[in-house]
Amino acid sequence: MRRIITATVQNSSGVLNRVTGLLSRRGFNIESITVGETEIEGISKITFVVDVEEAQKVEQLTKQLHKQIDVLKVNDITDTNKVARELCLIKVVATPQSRSEINGIVEPFRARILDISKDSLIVEVTGKPDKIEAIIDLLTPYGIKELSRTGITAFTRGKQQKQVSDYQTLIV
Amino acid sequence: MKTELAIKEAQLNSRIEDDFITGADVLIEALVNQDVDTVFGYPGGAVLPIYDALHKSDASFNHILCRHEQGLIHAAEGYARTTGKAGVVIATSGPGATNLITGITDAMMDSLPVVCFTGQVSSAVIGTDAFQEADVIGLTTPITKYNYQVSDIKDLPRIVREAFHIATTGRPGPVVVDIPKNIAQEVVTETFDTDFHLPGYQPTVNPNPLQIKRVMNALKTAKKPVILAGAGVQFAQGSEELKEFAEKHKVPVTTTLLGLGTFPGTHEQSLGMAGMHGSYAANMAIYESDFLINIGARFDDRLTGAIKHFAPEAKVAHIDIDPAEIGKNIETHIPVVGDAKEALKRMLNSPVECDDHSEWYQAVMENKADSSFWYERSDDLISPQWLIEQIYEETNGEAIVTTDVGQHQMWTAQFYKLDQPNRFVTSGGLGTMGFGLPAALGAQLGDRDATVVAIVGDGGFQMTMQEMQTLKHYNLSVKVVIVNNEALGMVRQWQEEFYEERYSESLLDQNPDFVKLAEAFGAEAFQVKSENKVRETLKSAFEHDGPALIDARIVKLDLVFPMVAPGKGNHEMIGVKPCGE
Numbered sequence: 179m180r181r182i183i184t185a186t187v188q189n190s191s192g193v194l195n196r197v198t199g200l201l202s203r204r205g206f207n208i209e210s211i212t213v214g215e216t217e218i219e220g221i222s223k224i225t226f227v228v229d230v231e232e233a234q235k236v237e238q239l240t241k242q243l244h245k246q247i248d249v250l251k252v253n254d255i256t257d258t259n260k261v262a263r264e265l266c267l268i269k270v271v272a273t274p275q276s277r278s279e280i281n282g283i284v285e286p287f288r289a290r291i292l293d294i295s296k297d298s299l300i301v302e303v304t305g306k307p308d309k310i311e312a313i314i315d316l317l318t319p320y321g322i323k324e325l326s327r328t329g330i331t332a333f334t335r336g337k338q339q340k341q342v343s344d345y346q347t348l349i350v
Numbered sequence: 351m352k353t354e355l356a357i358k359e360a361q362l363n364s365r366i367e368d369d370f371i372t373g374a375d376v377l378i379e380a381l382v383n384q385d386v387d388t389v390f391g392y393p394g395g396a397v398l399p400i401y402d403a404l405h406k407s408d409a410s411f412n413h414i415l416c417r418h419e420q421g422l423i424h425a426a427e428g429y430a431r432t433t434g435k436a437g438v439v440i441a442t443s444g445p446g447a448t449n450l451i452t453g454i455t456d457a458m459m460d461s462l463p464v465v466c467f468t469g470q471v472s473s474a475v476i477g478t479d480a481f482q483e484a485d486v487i488g489l490t491t492p493i494t495k496y497n498y499q500v501s502d503i504k505d506l507p508r509i510v511r512e513a514f515h516i517a518t519t520g521r522p523g524p525v526v527v528d529i530p531k532n533i534a535q536e537v538v539t540e541t542f543d544t545d546f547h548l549p550g551y552q553p554t555v556n557p558n559p560l561q562i563k564r565v566m567n568a569l570k571t572a573k574k575p576v577i578l579a580g581a582g583v584q585f586a587q588g589s590e591e592l593k594e595f596a597e598k599h600k601v602p603v604t605t606t607l608l609g610l611g612t613f614p615g616t617h618e619q620s621l622g623m624a625g626m627h628g629s630y631a632a633n634m635a636i637y638e639s640d641f642l643i644n645i646g647a648r649f650d651d652r653l654t655g656a657i658k659h660f661a662p663e664a665k666v667a668h669i670d671i672d673p674a675e676i677g678k679n680i681e682t683h684i685p686v687v688g689d690a691k692e693a694l695k696r697m698l699n700s701p702v703e704c705d706d707h708s709e710w711y712q713a714v715m716e717n718k719a720d721s722s723f724w725y726e727r728s729d730d731l732i733s734p735q736w737l738i739e740q741i742y743e744e745t746n747g748e749a750i751v752t753t754d755v756g757q758h759q760m761w762t763a764q765f766y767k768l769d770q771p772n773r774f775v776t777s778g779g780l781g782t783m784g785f786g787l788p789a790a791l792g793a794q795l796g797d798r799d800a801t802v803v804a805i806v807g808d809g810g811f812q813m814t815m816q817e818m819q820t821l822k823h824y825n826l827s828v829k830v831v832i833v834n835n836e837a838l839g840m841v842r843q844w845q846e847e848f849y850e851e852r853y854s855e856s857l858l859d860q861n862p863d864f865v866k867l868a869e870a871f872g873a874e875a876f877q878v879k880s881e882n883k884v885r886e887t888l889k890s891a892f893e894h895d896g897p898a899l900i901d902a903r904i905v906k907l908d909l910v911f912p913m914v915a916p917g918k919g920n921h922e923m924i925g926v927k928p929c930g931e
């Protein structure tokens with residue numbers, strides 16, 4: 179069971195180390211982790227994706243996180259109405275012949291080409307993880323030379339917001 | 351608070367005008383502000399400024415120089431366990447700090463409030479593998495409740511306040527404050543605000559009334575209720591309430607190893623300790639119960655045995671100040687987050703009357719009567735269990751008892767039936783050999799008038815025996831009883847039971863002469879080999895004003911029973927009292 183968990187933390191030195199150390203020590207496998215400052219000075223937000231089997235383990239994970247002195251708030255937002263995004267850079271083999279084909283893939287994903295060289299180009303794509311996986315799948319046949327994903331960062335949506343359609347959430 | 355701060359500030363200001371003060375002075379002042387009366391410390395390069403400040407100051411606390419940093423930290427633990435106050439430690443950087451690691455881990459496992467100040471190399475050379483540099487923050491992050499490295503002298507007073515607050519509140523635990531040498535040396539020219547700021551740390555003390563109601567409703571209809579009390583009851587000072595509550599509803603009470611004394615061991619409702627070497631009656635009561643109320647225990651695996659057989663029929667209520675303990679090991683039906691005393695008070699105030707469960711009570715008590723802890727007394731040689739009973743009688747059951755780890759620890763837990771809380775000092779979660787002697791030293795410093803007995807093994811004593819010198823140095827009247835089986839007895843027992851008597855490296859036929867050794871440390875020393883000499887030897891030792899040691903030669907091959915073998919359920923105890931005895 180993949181869970182997306184966010185933790186609002188005080189930005190003290192070593193806080194990331196405390197939190198990741200805690201998770202590995204207690205046997206949780208972190209799939210991805212992102213961290214950055216928030217609108218409040220001195221407060222950061224960490225977004226984890228973890229793979230956890232049982233509900234009891236998820237509860238244990240959030241409790242252990244919450245117990246940390248530097249952690250102000252912990253939320254398991256997996257089952258909430260949320261916006262979750264990830265950024266991915268892909269360096270893909272591209273000959274002059276295949277460039278336009280690749281362009282044809284990049285456009286509907288609203289991805290961007292950041293750099294073009296003789297035999298490759300770099301694509302930047304942002305979106306939900308399944309969107310990113312979809313574009314990776316499509317680019318793989320051309321030959322991926324290098325790939326780097328940031329991991330998910332996420333929010334719950336404002337209450338008033340209406341659910342958007344699947345198509346839009348995949349692409350936008 | 352504000353005025354107190356203002357006064358302190360004025361005092362500090364006047365001192366700044368008189369002569370300059372340093373970071374080290376600020377630290378000592380901060381310790382005085384915390385009403386520290388005892389500091390366990392050992393000097394070294396990185397803490398020289400702190401020791402110099404200590405030398406010059408007229409600080410109101412005693413400094414105790416143990417003979418090894420492991421001694422410092424275990425002494426601080428013993429002090430903390432018996433007084434409820436934070437044990438304070440100062441050690442130097444590098445090896446000084448790393449020598450504390452075992453004890454800090456021990457304090458973490460057993461939730462003991464300890465604040466350790468470690469010296470660190472100067473800020474400018476941190477990260478360069480400087481002389482006696484160790485990454486104390488990295489090393490201690492997993493084994494502390496919290497840790498700090500001071501990077502600005504202005505933060506020091508606040509950090510000290512926070513450290514003591516964190517260590518002693520909520521679920522207590524160790525806090526490390528790492529102080530680079532330059533910070534201790536820095537000259538201070540102004541005063542700083544010392545209010546603390548911990549928005550992420552707000553332990554829940556008062557339990558949710560709805561949850562209390564649920565506990566009481568479940569108790570009302572329970573046919574087979576039992577209470578399991580842990581160290582959380584001691585930390586909350588809730589023993590009185592526990593007794594009142596158990597008596598009011600006539601519920602049998604068992605405790606964990608660390609919970610011994612939270613409920614009077616000689617009380618008719620007491621089943622003694624549960625778990626691997628606990629009483630048959632306690633384990634069966636838990637096994638058969640339909641409602642288990644855990645108050646301040648963490649369902650450690652030595653207590654639960656195989657989880658699938660633990661309280662299989664019971665609805666479980668768990669009262670704990672640490673929410674992360676609830677549901678961690680055992681599925682819990684009624685979680686109650688809060689302080690044990692506060693919860694018990696509210697439970698006592700509940701108008702709920704229990705339905706009749708006297709049949710159950712009767713059955714549990716019959717079990718207790720039929721299967722008490724037992725031993726075969728040897729004719730002349732000293733049976734260890736009998737020895738513990740003699741110590742019990744000699745001290746009227748009122749001593750502070752510390753133990754090391756091994757067979758003697760379990761015999762003590764079984765046969766020294768403590769009636770008071772905060773008097774049993776043992777290493778539970780970590781099972782740290784070498785704990786007993788320094789812990790006794792710390793306990794004695796916490797209460798100079800108490801009778802303190804360290805019951806240790808011949809193996810574990812040799813891990814920290816240099817602290818005999820510390821006892822002598824401060825003329826502490828700790829009585830050390832070596833339960834000498836010329837073996838790493840607990841290891842030998844497992845080899846006998848589970849490894850076909852292959853005693854691999856567990857026999858200590860090359861022990862030192864403990865009597866000569868103790869005498870070399872300036873202690874009064876005795877050896878006793880036969881039962882008929884035990885009482886008079888104990889008397890002589892207890893009468894002596896100053897440290898004394900007894901090398902008690904016991905039946906070498908004795909075993910701790912009853913026992914739940916590893917991987918077995920608590921209902922599958924072996925070595926239960928033979929019928930008809």
Ligand SMILES: Cc1ncc(C[n+]2csc(CCOP(=O)(O)OP(=O)(O)O)c2C)c(N)n1
Binds near residue numbers: 755756781810841
């Ligand atoms: C520091 C440490 N090392 C090893 C062990 C493993 N261990 C547990 S009990 C024990 C034997 C202890 O022997 P002794 O102190 O003589 O006590 P006895 O069991 O004989 O009463 C050992 C080696 C431990 N608990 N702690």
Ligand SMILES: [Mg+2]
Binds near residue numbers: 756808809836
């Ligand atoms: Mg031994």
